[in-house]
Amino acid sequence: MESKLFLLLVTVGFTVIAGEYVRPQPRKDLQVPWDAKPSSQSQQVHISLAGDKHMRVTWVTGDRSAPSIVEYGTSSGKYSSVAQGESTSYSYMIYKSGLIHHTVIGPLEHDTVYFYKCGGQGPEFQLKTPAAQFPITFSVAGDLGQTGWTKSTLEHIERCKYDVHLLPGDLSYADYLQPRWDTFGELVQPLASARPWMVTQGNHEKESIPFLKDGFESYNSRWKMPYKESGSSSNLYYSFEVAGAHIIMLGSYTDYDEHSDQYKWLKADLSKVDRQKTPWLLVVFHVPWYNSNKAHQGEGDSMMAAMEPLLYAASVDIVFAGHVHAYERSNRVNSGKSNTCGAVHITIGDGGNREGLAQRYEHPSPEWSVFREASFGHGELEIVNSTHAFWTWHRNDDDEPVRSDQVWMTSLVSSGCVAEKTHELRKILMSP
Numbered sequence: 001m002e003s004k005l006f007l008l009l010v011t012v013g014f015t016v017i018a019g020e021y022v023r024p025q026p027r028k029d030l031q032v033p034w035d036a037k038p039s040s041q042s043q044q045v046h047i048s049l050a051g052d053k054h055m056r057v058t059w060v061t062g063d064r065s066a067p068s069i070v071e072y073g074t075s076s077g078k079y080s081s082v083a084q085g086e087s088t089s090y091s092y093m094i095y096k097s098g099l100i101h102h103t104v105i106g107p108l109e110h111d112t113v114y115f116y117k118c119g120g121q122g123p124e125f126q127l128k129t130p131a132a133q134f135p136i137t138f139s140v141a142g143d144l145g146q147t148g149w150t151k152s153t154l155e156h157i158e159r160c161k162y163d164v165h166l167l168p169g170d171l172s173y174a175d176y177l178q179p180r181w182d183t184f185g186e187l188v189q190p191l192a193s194a195r196p197w198m199v200t201q202g203n204h205e206k207e208s209i210p211f212l213k214d215g216f217e218s219y220n221s222r223w224k225m226p227y228k229e230s231g232s233s234s235n236l237y238y239s240f241e242v243a244g245a246h247i248i249m250l251g252s253y254t255d256y257d258e259h260s261d262q263y264k265w266l267k268a269d270l271s272k273v274d275r276q277k278t279p280w281l282l283v284v285f286h287v288p289w290y291n292s293n294k295a296h297q298g299e300g301d302s303m304m305a306a307m308e309p310l311l312y313a314a315s316v317d318i319v320f321a322g323h324v325h326a327y328e329r330s331n332r333v334n335s336g337k338s339n340t341c342g343a344v345h346i347t348i349g350d351g352g353n354r355e356g357l358a359q360r361y362e363h364p365s366p367e368w369s370v371f372r373e374a375s376f377g378h379g380e381l382e383i384v385n386s387t388h389a390f391w392t393w394h395r396n397d398d399d400e401p402v403r404s405d406q407v408w409m410t411s412l413v414s415s416g417c418v419a420e421k422t423h424e425l426r427k428i429l430m431s432p
C-alpha cells in the first residue's frame, strides 16, 4: 500500500515538474438570461466597418415601429449628429424576429471614441474607431457558440485591447433554433458594440430547409457586412480596408469556381488593391485549406484548387480559417508545400462552441505545419508597420489566457514577393 502511495506521489510530482498541459473539460451551453427590456429598447447592439470613415450600427427591437436612428457624438450625452438607417425582419417557421435595424454613421474621425444611442432611447454605448495608420491590432477567433468556454474566450478578447475582431465563421450555433441568435447577440453585445466585428459565414449559419428555406437568412438579416460598399452583390463575400491592411472575407459555402460571381468579384477586388496604401493583404474564410487535424480533412480542397493560384499570385500574407475546433499555424505555403512567397495559414476555430475540441491529428505532421494544438483560445495580430506584424495565440488555460504560440511575420511587400509577381498577377486579373 505504502509503495503504491509512493508511486502515485512520484507520478503526480513528475507530472507537475514536467509542466504537462492538462486540457480542461468541455463546458455546457450558457443559459444567457433573457432580459425583458421595453420592446422599443435596443438589444443585441453590434458595429461593423462600412466603408471609409463609416461604421454600421446594428440592433434589434421588439417594437416593429421603432425608428432606425442613431444619435452620436464625441461627448457622453451630447449627440452632435444623427443618422437614419433601414430595418428588416424575417420569419423562420413559427419564429418571428424583432425589427433588425442597420444604420450607417459617419464620416467619423480615426482613432476616436464616440458615444451613441440607438432608436432615440435606452442605454448609451461607446465605440472606438480604428487608427488611420499602423499599428493596428486584430483579435481573431471563430466557431464561437455560446458556452462557458465562449464566455472565457470573450473575456480574454476584451482584455487584449484590440481594434477590430475578425470572425472566420460559425457564430451563434443557433442551428435552426432562432432565439439562440438573440441570446448570442446579447452575449457578444458588450464587445461587439464597442469595436467593429467583421464576420464571415460558416456551416452553422446556413440553416437551410429543402423547399422551405434558403440558406443564411438569419445571418444575412442580422450580420450585414459592407458588401455593397466593396462592390460585392452578396453579404457572403466582401472586403474592407483598415489602417494599412486590405482584408478579404470569402464564403466557403457559396460558389467559388472561376466562373462564379464570387471569383469574378475577387478578381475585381484584387485589381483595386494598392500595396503602397495597404501593404498587408489578409483573407478570411471558414473551411481551412491547410489542416492536419483529422476533423474536416479535405473539405477545403475544391475551394483551394479554384482560388489558391489567384491568392498566391496576389501575394496574400495571411489566411485565417475556422471550422476545425483547434489551432494550427503553417509556414508560408503554396500548393501543399512551404514557399516563401505563399500565405501563412492559420486555423483558429477554437472560440469555445458546444461541439467541443477536435483532438485527433494526422501523423506525421506535414512539413508545412509549424504549431498545432487542440485547445480553445483566441489570436491577436498586431500589425506594427508595413513590414512587420506580431502574431500570438492564447490558449484558454484554467480560464486564463496563456500565450502559447508567437511569431514575428514579415510582409510579402518587404520580402520582394509582391514586386516579383506583379506581372503574373496582372495576367490573371486581365484574363476573361
Ligand SMILES: [Fe+2]
Pocket: 143, 170, 202, 203, 204, 286, 322, 323, 324
Ligand atoms: Fe464549421
